[in-house]
Structures are given as structure tokens and as C-alpha cells.
Amino acid sequence: MSNSLSTIMIVDDSPSDLSLTSAILESNFAIIKAKSGSQAINHFIHSENIPKVVLMDASMPEMDGYTTCKEIKKLDQANNTEIIFLSGHSSIAEKLQGYDAGASGYLTKPFQPLELIEKIKLAVARFDQKENFEMQSKYAMETAMSAIMDAGEQATVIHFMRQCLICPSVEELVTLVSSSVSSFGLTNTVELRTPWKKIHSSSNGSTSPLEIELLTALQNIGKITQRGKRLILNFGDISQFIKNMPEENPDKCGRLRDHLALILEAANSRLQSLILAGDIKELILESNEHIQKLSESQSIQKQKNVAIMDEMHDEIQSEFFTYGLTEEQEKILLAIIGKYSEKIFESYEKSLKNDAELLLITSKLKKSVDRLF
Incomplete structure (x- = not known):
């Protein structure tokens, strides 16, 4: 089967009807065959190859097409799948039953091959349209959430800037830096160096000797250095060690690095003023x-x-x-x-x-x- 062809499923308990319908469509679509409603449902549950369109025989033993359609529509993975009923009955009641079950089309047997192909193509187009809409909606939601998160992060930076300007001592300044960065959900340790002493603050409440040793050893490796989830920042007489950067989210990771750079630049400026x-x-x-x-x-x-x-x-x-x-x-x-x-x-x-x-x-x-x- 060519990967360029849209995948459809034919569900029919009649081997002859299943073969005939498959022969009509196989040159235009990638075909999946199911001989019963339960077999069709199992495919949706256990296979990653989800068909865009299902041609459903209305009359089948054990589980008829209407029941099968309802069960398939309950599955999240079949949310956008189009279902077209193929039936020998053409009454309004039958068509309404198919509609109530979740189908988007109803074709009465015997049907013209070209009519069937055209209906399937339209159904494939609707599937693709819904998939694209979902992707766009998801992207729009992610963008909106990113904007909301960014706005919240920027508010934290602005609040820090205001507090930094009036910070009266280096002891309060180092605490302000650590607590502001903690509000981003980042575990961190900060070191401020003055001519008379070094001051430390940690989001964990206490700074370990190893953290102090690392900050001293890494204070000359550059302004911003990231190794996996670990981030080292050195701005003037201030160094900061971040333990849990969200490396799995590159956009957020880059955004946080920018915020952290602004915070440490402002903090170092205030530190020099206090010194x-x-x-x-x-x-x-x-x-x-x-x-x-x-x-x-x-x-x-x-x-x-x-x-x-x-x-x-x-x-x-x-x-x-x-x-x-x-x-x-x-x-x-x-x-x-x-x-x-x-x-x-x-x-x-x-x-x-x-x-x-x-x-x-x-x-x-x-x-x-x-x-x-």
C-alpha cells in the first residue's frame, strides 16, 4: 500500500461484498478490512493506523453497524473519523438511526462506484479539515498559554526590579534574587561577593558546601552556561546555580534564561551601588x-x-x-x-x-x- 493514499476501513460480514467494495476502492485508497463490528473496534483500540473513513454495513450479526458506530465514536482516537453507512434500506428512519449513531453519510445499496468514491473523498477532506483545525486550535492554545505564562514571568521580573531598586542591604538582595527565581519553579543557589565577605542564599533554605564550591569553581566559565537541566549564570559579583531548567521545553527554557539574565544584571548593578x-x-x-x-x-x-x-x-x-x-x-x-x-x-x-x-x-x-x- 502506498503511504500517499488515505486509509479507509470497510466493515462488512459478507465476504463477497467486502471483496467487491475493496476492489472498487483499492486504486484510490489504502484499505483495511473488518468482518465484524468487534473486529473494527479492536483495530481502533490496538492499532496506530487509524482510518480516516469507515464504510459500515448496517446489517451484521452479533453487533449491527449502528451499535458498532456508537462504540467507535466513544473512542478518542476515532474522534475525527468519518463513518458512512452502506445499507439495503433507504427509509428515513434508517438514515436517522445512522445519523444518531454518529455517521456522517448514508449510501443505499446497490450504489454507483463513482458515487461511492466521491462520497469517500469528501469524507476524507472533512477528516483532514477537522485534523487541521484541531492542530491550529492546539497551536493557538499553546501560544495563548505561553503568552499568559510569559506575562506572569514578566510580572515577576518587573516586581523584582522595583524591589531591587530599594533593597537596603546585600543580605536582603541575595534573598530577593533567590526567592524571585524560585517563583519560576526553579531550584537555585545564589552567591554575592563583596570586598568584605561572600553571602549565599538557596531556595532550599540552606546552601551546601558542595554548592558553594561549585559556584566558586564555575564563576569564570562565562555569563550563561547550560548543561542539561543545570544552568550557571555569572554576572559581575553575582553567581547563580539553577538545578532544574525545563530542557524538555526549549521555548520556555530560552524565555527563562532571558528573565534570569535581566534579574542578575539588575541585581549586580544594585550590589555595586550598595558596595x-x-x-x-x-x-x-x-x-x-x-x-x-x-x-x-x-x-x-x-x-x-x-x-x-x-x-x-x-x-x-x-x-x-x-x-x-x-x-x-x-x-x-x-x-x-x-x-x-x-x-x-x-x-x-x-x-x-x-x-x-x-x-x-x-x-x-x-x-x-x-x-x-
């Missing part, structure tokens, strides 16, 4: 500590200067008698000493004001960094 913010805050803290220490040192130095000036003043006064200075000369000399002492203390007070201004500047800078990050 920079930490460095700036640390610098501000160190600056404040140095300014505070300088202020304390200057305060101590002021006390020492006051003591030195008082000691110098007392010593000069005690020496006035030695040099035989007049009272007027003593007053002039003490006034000069007092004048320059005031200048020294004015300079000191000015330095204290500068320290206060520096503290104010670092305080404002800290507030700006807090708002920015």
Missing part, C-alpha cells in the same frame, strides 16, 4: 572619627597653651624687678603679651569652627548617601 554606599559610609565614619580626635587634641592643646601663657606671664612679672623697668614700661610689655595671646586664642577658636563645619559637611554627605542608596 559603593558602604565604602562612602565607612569613609564618612572614619572622617568623623579623625575630626573628633583632632578637636579633642586641639582642646587639650588649648589648655596647655593657656597654662604656658599664664606661666610666661607670671615669670615675666617676677623678672620686672631684676631689669629695673618702670611701671609704665611694665604695662606696655604686659599689653603686648596680652595682645598676641589673644591672637593665638583667636586662631585656635577659628580652627574649632573649621572642625565644626567639616563635621556638618560629612553629616550632610551621609544623609545624601542614605537617600541615594
Whole structure:
């Protein structure tokens, strides 16, 4: 039989009628013969070669054509199969019975061969049309479901982006990455690297030493590497290990890789911002500590200067008698000493004001960094 011919089944308990009908049709169709209703039903159940059209003898012993037609139509694999009754009865009641049984055609014996062939060709065309419609409907449904799933996945990515922008710490960031990827149904482990430590998060709740070792060993193999169900992603100072990518669904697999790349790119950008913010805050803290220490040192130095000036003043006064200075000369000399002492203390007070201004500047800078990050 040629594979290019449409397959039809002839069901007839009469060997002569079965042979005659087969001879008429064998040049146009691939023929399957069944001598009884039960044999026809068994073929549908056990064979993968499902006929497009069944020519059914209405009158057969044990199981008539109407009962056979009803049983065949109950089978999912025969959902699109066209059934045409061949009968010696031409009454409306007989035709309605065939229609109620699920048939799409009724031909009264004896029939013209060309008429039978034409009816079968039309039935084959209807079968093909229904099959094509089902395929298109299935494709449309798969496309719609894919669009719905993609929309849900995109909503997850958008939500992640929003949360990522306001994430206040690297600890919360690594948890956000892991939980967002988990919402795709993916089992994953994430590693964030900062100048001061490495932070891990896993969808299983804990990260095993082997997973940590793998993330460290594979962080230089490229941005996105997939081996079967396993996927490794490396974006800047973030690495992620996915254990159960849906490799059996290439479209979904590719879509998820795109989503994961967006998530890790955004996460790495936020990580760098948090690291920079930490460095700036640390610098501000160190600056404040140095300014505070300088202020304390200057305060101590002021006390020492006051003591030195008082000691110098007392010593000069005690020496006035030695040099035989007049009272007027003593007053002039003490006034000069007092004048320059005031200048020294004015300079000191000015330095204290500068320290206060520096503290104010670092305080404002800290507030700006807090708002920015």
C-alpha cells in the first residue's frame, strides 16, 4: 500500500461484498478490512493506523453497524473519523438511526462506484479539515498559554526590579534574587561577593558546601552556561546555580534564561551601588572619627597653651624687678603679651569652627548617601 493514499476501513460480514467494495476502492485508497463490528473496534483500540473513513454495513450479526458506530465514536482516537453507512434500506428512519449513531453519510445499496468514491473523498477532506483545525486550535492554545505564562514571568521580573531598586542591604538582595527565581519553579543557589565577605542564599533554605564550591569553581566559565537541566549564570559579583531548567521545553527554557539574565544584571548593578554606599559610609565614619580626635587634641592643646601663657606671664612679672623697668614700661610689655595671646586664642577658636563645619559637611554627605542608596 502506498503511504500517499488515505486509509479507509470497510466493515462488512459478507465476504463477497467486502471483496467487491475493496476492489472498487483499492486504486484510490489504502484499505483495511473488518468482518465484524468487534473486529473494527479492536483495530481502533490496538492499532496506530487509524482510518480516516469507515464504510459500515448496517446489517451484521452479533453487533449491527449502528451499535458498532456508537462504540467507535466513544473512542478518542476515532474522534475525527468519518463513518458512512452502506445499507439495503433507504427509509428515513434508517438514515436517522445512522445519523444518531454518529455517521456522517448514508449510501443505499446497490450504489454507483463513482458515487461511492466521491462520497469517500469528501469524507476524507472533512477528516483532514477537522485534523487541521484541531492542530491550529492546539497551536493557538499553546501560544495563548505561553503568552499568559510569559506575562506572569514578566510580572515577576518587573516586581523584582522595583524591589531591587530599594533593597537596603546585600543580605536582603541575595534573598530577593533567590526567592524571585524560585517563583519560576526553579531550584537555585545564589552567591554575592563583596570586598568584605561572600553571602549565599538557596531556595532550599540552606546552601551546601558542595554548592558553594561549585559556584566558586564555575564563576569564570562565562555569563550563561547550560548543561542539561543545570544552568550557571555569572554576572559581575553575582553567581547563580539553577538545578532544574525545563530542557524538555526549549521555548520556555530560552524565555527563562532571558528573565534570569535581566534579574542578575539588575541585581549586580544594585550590589555595586550598595558596595559603593558602604565604602562612602565607612569613609564618612572614619572622617568623623579623625575630626573628633583632632578637636579633642586641639582642646587639650588649648589648655596647655593657656597654662604656658599664664606661666610666661607670671615669670615675666617676677623678672620686672631684676631689669629695673618702670611701671609704665611694665604695662606696655604686659599689653603686648596680652595682645598676641589673644591672637593665638583667636586662631585656635577659628580652627574649632573649621572642625565644626567639616563635621556638618560629612553629616550632610551621609544623609545624601542614605537617600541615594
